[in-house]
Amino acid sequence: MYVHAIFGTTGRVNTIKPEIEEKLHSYMAGIFKNMNSPAIKKNSVPDHIHILFKLSKNHALAKVMEEVKKSTSKWMKEHGIIKFTWQIGYGAFSIQYNKVEIVISYIENQKEHHKETCFKQEFEKLIKENQMVDYNSNFFWDR
Secondary structure, eight states: OEEEEEEEBBBGGGOOOOHHHHHHHHHHHHHHHHOOOOOEEEEEEEEEEEEEEEOOTTOOOOHHHHHHHHHHHHHHHHHOOOOOOOOOOOOEEOOOOHHHHHHHHHHHHHHHHHOOOOOHHHHHHHHHHOOOSSOHHHHOOOO
16 A cells, blocks of 8 residues: 655754755665665654655554654754654545645645645645545644
């Protein structure tokens, strides 16, 4: 199963700086690989990240996301971003194989996309497009 995961920093604080972004992405790719869920495409802007990956048949989505967020949060602190934390929630959308290239392009264009659209608008548009009925905005947009 292909999964497009999205999650932000707590309070949407702009802590994913350009100078650490590639190292964070590489570290994160290693975690996905260790969870037998290879990352296909990653991209971030200062307050959130998008990842397309193949979910392992051996690990639940929640476990993969927990490990990625926990490990990268610790890694960011070890690299000088002391007050770094990820939000509690995350979005995860299953992707049909024939849509993978579209999602890759979407993730690649995040920096350009966010010149016009904020994270909340983007995420809630994805919720509508994917007809998610059990979306709890209070959980996702933690304070």
